[in-house]
Amino acid sequence: MNQNSLLQQYFGFHSFRTGQEEAVGHILSGCDTLVIMPTGAGKSLIYQYAALVLRQRAKDRAAVTLVISPLIALMKDQVDSLQALGISATYINSTVSPAEQRQRSAAMLEGGYRLVYVAPERLRRSSFVEALKSVDIQLLVIDEAHCISSWGHDFRPDYRRIAGARKELGSPLTVALTATATTLVQDDIVQLLDMPEVKRVVTGFNRPNLSFEVLYASGAHAKQQELILLLQEQFGTKRDNTGVEACIIYAATRKEAEEVSSFVGRNLSIPCAYYHAGMAVEQRERIQNAFSTGSLAIVVATNAFGMGIDRQDVRLVVHYNLPGTLEAYYQEAGRAGRDGRPSRAVLLFSPQDRSLQNFFIRQNSITSGQLYQLFQRLESLPVEGSENSESSAGGRGRLCRVPELGRSMGWEPQKLRLALAHLEKAGILENAEFALFGGEEGALHLVLGDWHEESAKAGIRQVEEYNSHRKSQLEQMSHYAQADSCRRAILLSYFSDYSKAVELSADRCCDYCFRQGLREGLRRKGPAAGAEPEANLISRLSRSERAALIVLDSVRQLAENGIRVGRQRIAQMLSGSNSQKMTAGFRAQRYYGRLGVLTGKQIEGAINGLLQSGYLQHRNPENTDATIIALTRQGSEALELREAISLKAFDGVDGLPTQTTQASRGLPAGQTASAGKGSTTAETLRLLESGLSPEEVARERDLNVRTISSHIGSLIEQGRLDPDDYVSPEVRERVEKCLRQMKENGSDLSRLKPIKDTLSPSISYDEIKFVLGAWRRENGA
Ligand code: ADP
Ligand code: MG
Numbered sequence: 001m002n003q004n005s006l007l008q009q010y011f012g013f014h015s016f017r018t019g020q021e022e023a024v025g026h027i028l029s030g031c032d033t034l035v036i037m038p039t040g041a042g043k044s045l046i047y048q049y050a051a052l053v054l055r056q057r058a059k060d061r062a063a064v065t066l067v068i069s070p071l072i073a074l075m076k077d078q079v080d081s082l083q084a085l086g087i088s089a090t091y092i093n094s095t096v097s098p099a100e101q102r103q104r105s106a107a108m109l110e111g112g113y114r115l116v117y118v119a120p121e122r123l124r125r126s127s128f129v130e131a132l133k134s135v136d137i138q139l140l141v142i143d144e145a146h147c148i149s150s151w152g153h154d155f156r157p158d159y160r161r162i163a164g165a166r167k168e169l170g171s172p173l174t175v176a177l178t179a180t181a182t183t184l185v186q187d188d189i190v191q192l193l194d195m196p197e198v199k200r201v202v203t204g205f206n207r208p209n210l211s212f213e214v215l216y217a218s219g220a221h222a223k224q225q226e227l228i229l230l231l232q233e234q235f236g237t238k239r240d241n242t243g244v245e246a247c248i249i250y251a252a253t254r255k256e257a258e259e260v261s262s263f264v265g266r267n268l269s270i271p272c273a274y275y276h277a278g279m280a281v282e283q284r285e286r287i288q289n290a291f292s293t294g295s296l297a298i299v300v301a302t303n304a305f306g307m308g309i310d311r312q313d314v315r316l317v318v319h320y321n322l323p324g325t326l327e328a329y330y331q332e333a334g335r336a337g338r339d340g341r342p343s344r345a346v347l348l349f350s351p352q353d354r355s356l357q358n359f360f361i362r363q364n365s366i367t368s369g370q371l372y373q374l375f376q377r378l379e380s381l382p383v384e385g386s387e388n389s390e391s392s393a394g395g396r397g398r399l400c401r402v403p404e405l406g407r408s409m410g411w412e413p414q415k416l417r418l419a420l421a422h423l424e425k426a427g428i429l430e431n432a433e434f435a436l437f438g439g440e441e442g443a444l445h446l447v448l449g450d451w452h453e454e455s456a457k458a459g460i461r462q463v464e465e466y467n468s469h470r471k472s473q474l475e476q477m478s479h480y481a482q483a484d485s486c487r488r489a490i491l492l493s494y495f496s497d498y499s500k501a502v503e504l505s506a507d508r509c510c511d512y513c514f515r516q517g518l519r520e521g522l523r524r525k526g527p528a529a530g531a532e533p534e535a536n537l538i539s540r541l542s543r544s545e546r547a548a549l550i551v552l553d554s555v556r557q558l559a560e561n562g563i564r565v566g567r568q569r570i571a572q573m574l575s576g577s578n579s580q581k582m583t584a585g586f587r588a589q590r591y592y593g594r595l596g597v598l599t600g601k602q603i604e605g606a607i608n609g610l611l612q613s614g615y616l617q618h619r620n621p622e623n624t625d626a627t628i629i630a631l632t633r634q635g636s637e638a639l640e641l642r643e644a645i646s647l648k649a650f651d652g653v654d655g656l657p658t659q660t661t662q663a664s665r666g667l668p669a670g671q672t673a674s675a676g677k678g679s680t681t682a683e684t685l686r687l688l689e690s691g692l693s694p695e696e697v698a699r700e701r702d703l704n705v706r707t708i709s710s711h712i713g714s715l716i717e718q719g720r721l722d723p724d725d726y727v728s729p730e731v732r733e734r735v736e737k738c739l740r741q742m743k744e745n746g747s748d749l750s751r752l753k754p755i756k757d758t759l760s761p762s763i764s765y766d767e768i769k770f771v772l773g774a775w776r777r778e779n780g781a
Contacts, residue, residue, distance in 0.1 A: 006049070006052060007049065010049075010052060010086065011045060011048075011049070011085065017042050017045075018041070018203050019035070019037050020042055020045055020049075024049055024053075027046070027047075027054075027139065027173065027175055028050060028054070030173060031173075031197065032173065032197060032198045032199070033174075033176075033198065033201060034145070034175075034177075034186060034189060034190060034195070034198050034199070034200045034201070035176070035177040035200075036177075036181055036186065036201070036203070037177070037179065037201070037202075037203045038179050038204070038207055038334065039331070039334040039335065039338060040334075040337075044078070044143075046177065047067065047139065047141040047175055047177070048082065050065075050139060051065035051114055051138070051139055052114065054138040054139055055138065058138060061111070061136055062109070062111025063111065063136045063137075063138035064108055064111065064114065064116055064135055064138065065115045065116070065137075065139040065140075065141060066115075066116055066118065066132070066139070066172075067116065067117045067118070067141040067143060068118060068119070068140070068141065068142050068143065068162060069118075069119065069143040070120060070143075070147055070156060071119075071144075071306075072093045072094070074310070075091040075093060075119075076091065076095070077310060078091075079117060087114055087115065088112065088113050088114050089114060089116070089117070090104050090107070090108070091104075091116070091118065092116060092122065093117075093118060093119050093122065094119075105128075105131060108135060109134060111136075120147075120156065120159050120161060120162055121161075123161050123165040124161050129168055132165075132169055133168070133169060137169060138172070138173065139172065139173050139174070139175065140169070140172045140174040140175075141176075142159075142162060142174065142175070142177070142193070143178075144178055145176035145178045145181070145189050146178040146180055146181045146185055146189070146327075147159040148160065148188070148189050149181075149185045149192070150421070150466060151182075151184050151185050151466075152180075152327065153324070153328040153331065154306075155417075157417055157420065157421040157424070160192070160421065160424075162193070163192050166194075171194070174193065176193060179334060180331045180334070180495075182327065182494065185327075204497050205330070205495040205497045206492060207337070208508075209337045209341060209342050209343060210334070210336055210337050210342075210345050211342070211343075211344050211345070211508055212333070212345050212347075212487040212488055213344060213345065213346045213347070213487075213511040214347045214349050214487065214511060215230075215346060215347070215348050215349065215511075215543065216350070216542075216543060217350055217543070218350045218352075219597075221596065221597060222350070222597050223348050223350065224260075225594070225596065225597065226348055227260070227263075227264070227320065228267050228268065230316065230346060231247065231264065231298070231316075234316050235247075235268070244297040245315040246291065246294075246298070246311055246313055246314045246315065247297060247298045247299075247318070248298075248299050248301060248314055248316075248318070248332075248336075249298065249300040249317075249319075250303065250317070250318070250319045250321070250332055251301070252320070252353070252357075253302065253356075254277070254278045254302055256320065256321065257274045257275070257276050257300045257302050258276075258300075260274075261274035268298075270297055270298060271296060271297065272297075272298035272299070272300065273287050273290070273296055273298070273300070274287075274299070274300045274301065275287050275288070275299050275300070275301040275304065275305045276302040276304050276305075277302065277304040277413075287299065288305075288309070291309065291311060292310055292311055294311075303323075303332065312338045313338075313339055313341070314336045314337065314338065314343065315336065315337070315341075315343045315344065316336060316343065316344050316345075316346065317332060317336040317343075317344070317346070318346045318347075319346070319348065321350075322349060322350075322353035322354060322356075322357060322477060324357045324360060324474055324477065325473040325477055326480060326490075326491065326494045327473075329477065329480070330491055330494075333345035342508070347481060349481040349482070357477075358471075361467060361474065363415065364412065364414055364418065364467075365463065365467045366419050366422070366460070366463045367460070368456060368457065368460045370419065371419060371422065371423065371460065372451065372456070373409070374419050375448075377408065378400070378429070378446065378448050379448060381399070381400050383397070397445060397447050398446055398447070398448060399444070399445055399446075400444050400446075401444070418463065420444075422460075422463055423459065425459055425462065426452070426455035426456055427449060428448070428451060428452065428455065428456065428459075429446055429449065476494060483512070484512070485512060486509060486510055486513050488509050488513075542644075544646065545644045545646060547598075547606070547647075547650055548606065548645040548647050548650070549645070550574070550591060551570070551603065551607060551610060552610065552639050553639055554574055554589070554594070555570060555616060555629055555630065555631050555635070556636070558573075561585075561589070564621060564626075564628045564630075565628060565629070566627055566628055567607045568604065569581060569586070570603070570607060571600040571601075571603035571604045572586075572600050573586045573589060573592055574591055574592075574594055574598070575593070575595055575598055575599060575603055576594075576595075576596045602649060602650075603649075605647075605648075605649030606649040607629065610635070610645070613645070613703055614632055614634050614635075614680045614681060614707070614711065614714075615631070615632060615635035615638055616630065616631060616635055617631075617632045618630075634707070634711075634714070636750075638710070640753060641752065641753075641765060644706075646702075646704065648702075681714050684711040684712070685720055685721070687701070688712070688715075694708045694709060706765075706766070709765075709766040709769055709770075710769060712726060712766075712769070712770060713772060713773040714773065715773070716770055716773030716774050716777065717772075717773035719777055723770055723773065726767075726770045727771055731763055731767050731771070732770075734760075734763065735763065735768055736771060736775060738755060738759055739755070739771070739772070741758075742754070742755065742758065749772070752768055755768055755772075
């Protein structure tokens with residue numbers, strides 16, 4: 001059978017994906033291989049396919065592919081799907097009865113399976129390794145291989161045992177696979193496994209379908225608001241789980257995961273659950289199951305919600321806190337969009353988060369005194385009887401319950417893990433069987449040696465090195481969160497991926513590129529060119545830009561609901577004021593309290609700014625003295641296009657980011673709403689007539705260039721500018737033709753998007769605005 005028909009027949013795939021064929025090729029030609037491919041790229045197929053070909057080559061020999069994978073929960077799924085493909089496979093772990101384990105081991109020895117999955121702690125059982133010696137292991141697979149390296153973000157001491165076991169088994173052909181490994185971690189894997197001749201297949205780290213965003217949210221309140229906004233954008237007005245794609249929210253602590261989950265539950269009608277390692281196993285399984293099968297859409301979790309998640313349609317991964325390393329961040333964020341569809345990775349950044357991570361680092365750092373303390377604690381444990389028969393040291397074996405050990409030392413599990421690993425490395429602790437870390441009973445068998453001062457010191461030096469490594473990793477993580485440059489580029493260069501990433505449009509790449517696109521006035525192919533769902537556009541705006549749109553939208557909505565009020569009421573409503581003026585009608589508004597981080601006065605300042613730049617206007621309804629606030633056409637367009645409006649009133653406000661590049665060169669600060677509508681377009685006209693380009697006017701006035709375009713549209717409509725100066729006759733003709741047709745069809749010409757969608761993408765919103773100005777002037781529309 002040739003390779004392609006094997007691929008087709010067994011897996012139902014027409015072709016290999018990038019990197020797969022190369023990796024399979026190396027394995028089949030007998031080379032140890034290290035595969036670094038992003039999440040969802042199809043790493044499993046590599047070893048499953050190789051396993052089939054090797055077995056064919058082996059003819060009737062009882063050759064088996066042994067897969068070491070850290071997640072017992074995942075094994076069943078993997079094995080089930082292999083069996084469904086007609087490939088004999090099994091797993092041997094603590095979820096099956098001892099009798100069944102023995103039966104499966106026996107069947108493995110007889111060649112009954114092509115693939116056998118085991119957890120790494122199994123290799124700590126000398127009886128199991130002994131048994132394996134009589135098996136023909138044609139291929140050893142180490143999935144999630146980054147767990148081997150203590151430089152990696154998810155070091156598991158059990159993985160350390162793999163190297164020794166591999167040697168004992170005569171160094172069979174090996175493939176190690178992972179999605180997240182820096183070059184440092186890759187080198188460590190290769191060195192620890194002792195594979196000097198290894199072939200590396202690194203397809204790059206880029207995930208073009210993910211967009212990376214950081215939202216500044218200083219303080220708990222701001223974070224909650226951001227989160228709810230994000231979820232509303234994601235889920236719209238859905239009230240249940242039907243057809244809903246998934247979202248994972250990562251929190252730094254168990255307590256925070258629970259709190260955020262209950263907050264989301266109170267504010268959103270979509271069911272949401274939390275997940276962390278402090279929960280009972282059954283409860284965790286239930287949640288993971290509900291999430292995988294689609295009956296649960298939102299999970300708020302600590303990093304314990306990890307590698308086993310196999311849901312393809314995660315559309316949004318939010319980090320509620322700053323993670324400790326970019327590797328952890330990329331791995332977790334990478335759980336979004338495994339199906340290749342556009343998805344978002346959003347980090348909510350508050351500078352205070354750094355101190356939490358620093359605390360974790362301090363908490364996990366170990367002193368020599370503490371190592372000795374642990375040694376003494378272990379020494380005080382009763383020596384086990386003869387039942388610990390696997391221990392080479394016989395009667396010196398000890399048994400303890402790891403959770404209790406951690407508690408009695410007052411240490412977090414990670415710290416205990418590291419300390420035990422360092423004792424082991426220093427030769428003080430032998431033969432530890434970390435049942436806990438494979439998710440089994442939490443029992444730890446160990447054999448304790450003598451305390452050597454010298455080796456203990458060496459262990460400490462390693463710990464110190466590790467701590468400073470952690471600190472520099474945190475440094476890089478903070479740099480990412482605060483950078484004023486492309487986020488994707490930072491991530492890729494962290495992984496030493498200097499390949500020129502797939503050319504992405506600015507709005508698909510990251511929040512920085514998106515804003516940069518707006519700021520540089522990419523007028524021809526601006527980011528609002530209708531390529532993306534609008535919900536995605538809005539969140540790429542800065543917080544203050546979004547706040548400006550929220551003000552506009554609240555004005556629109558109040559009018560829609562028949563509530564016509566002035567500046568002060570709108571500000572009270574948005575700030576969530578408790579004033580008696582805030583009647584039930586106001587409190588029922590969607591935007592009530594939405595800008596709670598601001599005071600009423602600050603919001604009034606913002607409304608003034610919006611009046612001044614022509615997005616809002618004063619109106620005096622007939623027969624009243626009242627002055628109400630209403631949207632202008634420019635304001636409706638800005639809302640429709642999610643325009644980035646920067647407002648001085650929001651500059652430097654706590655909880656909102658300050659605009660980076662806005663020098664205060666524009667209008668005198670004293671200019672107020674009384675300047676009213678019209679004066680702002682007049683100012684634009686004056687500057688245009690003095691010979692400035694629209695971009696220069698924007699810069700001069702400290703306004704967005706799209707605001708100036710709207711002014712130009714109005715000025716054309718008023719007959720004060722000549723459309724021919726701004727749009728080519730050819731474009732004008734095409735747009736006018738479209739407008740005529742739409743009018744004949746009775747279409748609504750007050751909205752730009754339907755017009756834009758009808759036209760070729762090369763025609764910009766600005767051009768449409770200009771032609772519309774001329775059209776309205778001529779047709780009185
Ligand atoms: P990884 O382990 O790299 O994160 P998986 O091995 O779980 O990714 O594969 C992700 C998805 O890609 C699976 O649904 C798998 O069936 C699919 N897949 C793998 N290889 C191919 C291929 N050559 N053609 C089509 N789909 C594939
Ligand atoms: Mg995988």
